Amino acid sequence: MQTISLHRSHFNSPLGNITMVASPKGLSGLWFEDQKHLPDVEQWPLDHHHPILVQAHTKISHYFNDCQKKLDIPIDFIWGTDFQQKVWHALIQIPYGKYVTYSQLAQHLEMPNASRAVGAAVGRNPISLIVPCHRVMGQNGQLTGYAGGLWRKTDLLQREGVLC
Incomplete structure (x- = not known):
């Protein structure tokens, strides 16, 4: 198995501390401090100068300041099954200011009976x-x-603008 070089960075957002992890190819993880499924991030070295982490920090800061609607940051899905990654790729297509239901997402993926599996992913x-x-x-x-x-x-x- 090939070892992937990962680096992490932290910053404070209006919704709490965020930890980001990046590979050389893109952002691989972003978690809020008390989020479910948060891995042991201490295993990766801190690198506040990693170009992808700097780009992500800048764009997320602009998002929270109402200046950025599209968070187009290179992504590198290094975790998850093929099915999970397929669902995650579909999530990227949901535009800012819109939402879909789990069943709509399952239908979009041509798996109309898989709403629960899609929800788990x-x-x-x-x-x-x-x-x-x-x-x-x-x-x-x-x-x-x-x-x-x-x-x-x-x-x-x-x-x-989805909820009032």
Whole structure:
């Protein structure tokens, strides 16, 4: 198995501390400090000068200051199954200010009976915010789970004009 060189960086956002991890190819992880499925990030060296981490920090800061709607940062999915990665790629297509339901996402993936499996994959998304899993809702726009906490999901959707 090939070893991937990963580096991490931290910064404080309006929604709490964020840890980001990048490979030479792109952003591989972004987690809020108390998020579910947060790996042991201390295993990767701190590098506040890594070009992808600097770019991500800048764009996310602009996002929180209402200056950036598209968080187009190179992504490198190094974790997850093929199915999970397929779901995560589909999440990237959900535009700012919009949302889809789990069943709509499953239909988009041509798996109309796989809403629960799609939901489980959404919940394991390792690149929160950039891969916008917060834009997936339950039936009829019902606010449902978010690994970073429902209060963060609510805040993000309010920022994007989805929730009033």
